[in-house]
């Protein structure tokens with residue numbers, strides 16, 4: 001079998017177009033412009049690239065983009081003062097603090113400072129709890145994007161065996177919650193799991209978010225399964241010395257021989273993350289103003 005390659009880039013463009021249309025309507029009918037604030041502490045080159053992508057995408061859909069770059073040695077009080085100011089700013093509907101933050105800062109405390117209604121990463125205790133209890137949460141962008149791709153790809157998710165490798169708060173846990181909500185039978189695997197290949201072979205839906213290049217091999221994949229590759233690792237380019245390329249957690253060549261559908265890296269999940277960040281900002285804006293939420297852009 002040769003898998004269908006899921007075009008996340010094209011799907012993300014459709015999501016962004018839907019968001020842009022909704023933003024136009026908000027402006028025309030209500031005079032409201034949704035706004036996203038991104039906070040970056042320090043000078044991590046990968047983070048700089050992501051933040052630049054986010055800014056460009058935000059402006060392209062007609063939203064207001066507020067970028068705040070703080071020096072590496074920014075004390076917690078200063079970061080919190082900025083977050084307080086963004087929490088209070090009615091022009092800001094979504095706040096994202098790019099991770100990782102420098103060592104002297106604490107991710108948990110930082111997230112806790114962000115107003116849950118503006119927490120477009122879905123990381124706050126409130127949003128994680130709402131997701132787990134079937135409430136109206138803001139859902140972490142990458143799992144939300146994966147769910148959109150799976151819903152588009154499969155007739156139904158109900159009753160399928162789903163395996164998520166990885167249990168982070170940003171991805172693995174919310175992904176498992178979303179799949180459970182879709183009536184999948186969900187297994188969460190991690191670094192202590194025994195017989196990971198065997199667990200994966202039972203998966204109709206296999207989602208890998210580990211951060212280990214090409215760990216998941218073709219013989220771990222159930223024939224016909226939908227494989228979602230979240231991992232991103234920058235490695236030396238095999239043919240071009242001095243150049244790098246991005247690779248996923250799945251060995252694409254062998255897995256695509258067995259899977260029914262598979263996301264590539266790059267061009268799979270990554271573009272969906274940014275599209276869903278915009279979708280979440282729009283959702284947060286609509287909720288803040290008591291307006292109808294966009295259809296098809298939430299979990």
Ligand SMILES: NC(=O)C1=CN([C@@H]2O[C@H](COP(=O)(O)OP(=O)(O)OC[C@H]3O[C@@H](n4cnc5c(N)ncnc54)[C@H](OP(=O)(O)O)[C@@H]3O)[C@@H](O)[C@H]2O)C=CC1
Pocket residue numbers: 142165166167168169170171172189190191192193196209210211212230231232233269270271273
């Ligand atoms: N495409 C996108 O938009 C995004 C991509 N990513 C990428 O996804 C990957 C995961 O991100 P994130 O969840 O934040 O990462 P974390 O490092 O927080 O989590 C990694 C998870 O993988 C598990 N793990 C590590 N080694 C193994 C192993 N050998 N076998 C099984 N499980 C293992 C860990 O288990 P344990 O808990 O036991 O340590 C942990 O739960 C990264 O490559 C990241 O760059 C992340 C966010 C967005």
Ligand SMILES: Nc1nc(=O)c2c([nH]1)NC[C@@H]1CN(c3ccc(C(=O)N[C@@H](CCC(=O)O)C(=O)O)cc3)C=[N+]21
Pocket residue numbers: 049050053096097098099100121141142232246265266267268269270271273274
């Ligand atoms: N608070 C917080 N929230 C995040 O959601 C968050 C974060 N911190 N820190 C880092 C990770 C990683 N992440 C990605 C976003 C877009 C692409 C993306 O657009 N990837 C493109 C390629 C980009 C390129 O070419 O470099 C692709 O896969 O096709 C990837 C990864 C969000 N993260």
